[in-house]
Amino acid sequence: MAEPATPDPALVDRAVEALADPAWGHIVDLVATVEPGGDAYDVRTAEGRVRFRREPAPGGDAWGFTTLAVEGRDPLADTATDRFSPLAEERAHPWPTRSEQSYPFAHEHLAQVFDHPAAPDVLALHTAAHNWEDQGGERGEHGSLGVVQVRAPFILAGAGVRPAGLVPRAGRLVDVAPTVLALMGAAPADGGVGPTGRPRPGALLARQDGDVLGDLLDPTAPRPRHVVGFLFDGCNANVLHHMVAAGAAPNVARLLAMGTGLGHGAVASLPSVTLPNHTTIQTGAHPGHHGILHNAWYDRAAGEQIITNSPATWPWAMRTLAPGVETIHHAVHRTWPDARTVAINEPCDVGADRSTFDAIRAGRPLERAPRAEDLPFATERFVRPEKGYRTSSRIDHTGMAQALEVWEGGESLPRYCFVSFTLTDAAFHAGGPYGEMAWASVVDTDARMGQVLDAVERAGVWDDTAFFLVADHGMEESNPEVTGNWADALDASGVPYRDEAYGFVYVL
Numbered sequence: 001m002a003e004p005a006t007p008d009p010a011l012v013d014r015a016v017e018a019l020a021d022p023a024w025g026h027i028v029d030l031v032a033t034v035e036p037g038g039d040a041y042d043v044r045t046a047e048g049r050v051r052f053r054r055e056p057a058p059g060g061d062a063w064g065f066t067t068l069a070v071e072g073r074d075p076l077a078d079t080a081t082d083r084f085s086p087l088a089e090e091r092a093h094p095w096p097t098r099s100e101q102s103y104p105f106a107h108e109h110l111a112q113v114f115d116h117p118a119a120p121d122v123l124a125l126h127t128a129a130h131n132w133e134d135q136g137g138e139r140g141e142h143g144s145l146g147v148v149q150v151r152a153p154f155i156l157a158g159a160g161v162r163p164a165g166l167v168p169r170a171g172r173l174v175d176v177a178p179t180v181l182a183l184m185g186a187a188p189a190d191g192g193v194g195p196t197g198r199p200r201p202g203a204l205l206a207r208q209d210g211d212v213l214g215d216l217l218d219p220t221a222p223r224p225r226h227v228v229g230f231l232f233d234g235c236n237a238n239v240l241h242h243m244v245a246a247g248a249a250p251n252v253a254r255l256l257a258m259g260t261g262l263g264h265g266a267v268a269s270l271p272s273v274t275l276p277n278h279t280t281i282q283t284g285a286h287p288g289h290h291g292i293l294h295n296a297w298y299d300r301a302a303g304e305q306i307i308t309n310s311p312a313t314w315p316w317a318m319r320t321l322a323p324g325v326e327t328i329h330h331a332v333h334r335t336w337p338d339a340r341t342v343a344i345n346e347p348c349d350v351g352a353d354r355s356t357f358d359a360i361r362a363g364r365p366l367e368r369a370p371r372a373e374d375l376p377f378a379t380e381r382f383v384r385p386e387k388g389y390r391t392s393s394r395i396d397h398t399g400m401a402q403a404l405e406v407w408e409g410g411e412s413l414p415r416y417c418f419v420s421f422t423l424t425d426a427a428f429h430a431g432g433p434y435g436e437m438a439w440a441s442v443v444d445t446d447a448r449m450g451q452v453l454d455a456v457e458r459a460g461v462w463d464d465t466a467f468f469l470v471a472d473h474g475m476e477e478s479n480p481e482v483t484g485n486w487a488d489a490l491d492a493s494g495v496p497y498r499d500e501a502y503g504f505v506y507v508l
Helices: 009-019 087-091 106-113 173-184 237-245 250-257 274-283 314-320 328-335 356-361 387-408 423-431 436-458 487-493
Strands: 028-034 040-044 048-056 063-072 122-126 154-158 165-167 226-232 259-262 296-299 304-307 341-344 416-421 465-470 497-500 504-507
Touching: 009 028, 009 122, 009 487, 009 504, 040 106, 048 106, 063 106, 087 237, 154 173, 154 250, 165 250, 173 226, 173 274, 173 328, 173 465, 226 436, 237 250, 237 436, 250 259, 250 436, 250 465, 274 328, 296 497, 296 504, 314 356, 328 341, 328 416, 341 356, 341 387, 387 416, 387 423, 387 436, 416 436, 423 436, 436 465, 487 497
Parallel strands: 165 259, 226 416, 226 465, 341 416
Antiparallel strands: 028 040, 028 122, 040 048, 048 063, 122 504, 154 259, 154 465, 296 304, 497 504
C-alpha cells in the first residue's frame, strides 16, 4: 500500500486560520495542530495562541510540558479541576466563555490525540454554548475540553476501599483501570510501558497512561475477590452528586457510604465522547494510544472512514484496538488464569469470557425486553413520548437482566464484571443535564443498578466485593441560540477537507 500523501502545511495553516477567525469564536472554542517533528503543538483561539513542547519528564515514563510562546491570551492558561463545582456553582456559570473556562490536563489530552497514526491535521473543539442545531439540536453536549464536558463521576467502594465519602479532588479516566487492578492485587505486566511508550516499572497494563489512585485504597484490608463496575453513560458528575445528597439515588448513595467518590470527577480523555472513553476506562490508555480514536475518524493509509459509535458497528468497534493494549479483562486473566470476567452492554469487551456484543458477533439471539411501557424502573412520562428514552430503557433492562443472570445463574461468579447503562446519556442529551428527564434517567438507572447490587448480596459475596461507578464523559447544557456549523468557514477558505465526527479535520 502506498504511503498516504502528507497534507500541504500551507493548506493546514489556512484551515486553522479559518477556524480561529474571531467571526467563528461563538462556536469554535479552540483549534489545535501538531508541528512538524511531532512534539510541539500549536493551539489557537479568537483571543490568543500558545505553542508548547512535550518532553519526557525525569524518569522517562511520563511527559512534561513547556510553553514555548504565547500571543495574546494563552488558551490553556487555566487547567483547574475544581472549577464549576458543586452543581450550584456550575449552574451559576452557564456557557462559560474562554476567559471563564478551565481545561483540566489540557496539554496532555491534546498531545495524545496526535500520537495516533490516523490523527487529524486540525483538531477543532466547540464552545460550551454551541448547539449543533443542524445535527439535531440536543440540549446536552460534550466532546470538548472544558471542565463540565470532561468531568465524569467516579466512585470506588466496598472491599479494600478507604471509606472517605465524597472528597474534593479529581482524577482521570485513564486512572480507573490501574486503580481497579491495584485494588484487586493484579500482577504487573511484563514489559509494560507508560504514556511516553517507554518502560514503566510496575505497570499493571501493557500500555498504562494512567496512575493508581492509591489514596482511595485501604492497604490494611483484604483484597476483594470480585469487582463489579457500572457505567452511567454521559452522566454529569455534579448532577449525580446533587441527587445523592437529595436522596434521589439511594443505590449510588449506598456505594458512596462504603467508599470514596471524587468530588471533582474523573477527567475524560480527548475527545470527550463515548467510544474512546469507554475504551480508556477499560484499558488505562488515552485514545491516541489505545486505537479507538473517536466515534468516527478517517484512516488516510487505508482511505477508509472508521465509525465506532453506531448501533451497526458497536459489536465490532474494537477492531482498531492497538496491538499490545490490554483491557482489565486481559490483566485479570494474566494474573488469575482460571478467573471469569463479564462485559454487559459494553463495546470494549476484548478479553471477556462473557459479553453482550460477543453474543451478537456470534449470531446468538438476545432475549428481547418487554415493551418499554411494561418495564419496571422506567419513568412512564418519558418512556412513552421520547424515543431515545424508550429505546435506552429497553436496552438497559436487558443489560440488567443479563447481570442478574450472571450473579444468580449458578455459573462460577466473575472476578470482574462490568455493566454499562445507556439511558442517562440519551436523557441528558435530549433534555439537558438539569431537566426532569435527566433526573428521571438517574432514578431509573440507580434502581437497575440496585437490582444488581442486591443480586451480589444474595450470592453471598458482598463483603468480598468491590464496586466502582463511572461515566465516559460529562454533559453540559448548550444554548439553543448559539448555532452554526464551522463547515461554512472551511468551505469559504477553499481548503479541501474532511471533517469527521465534527472536529477531526483532515486536509486533502
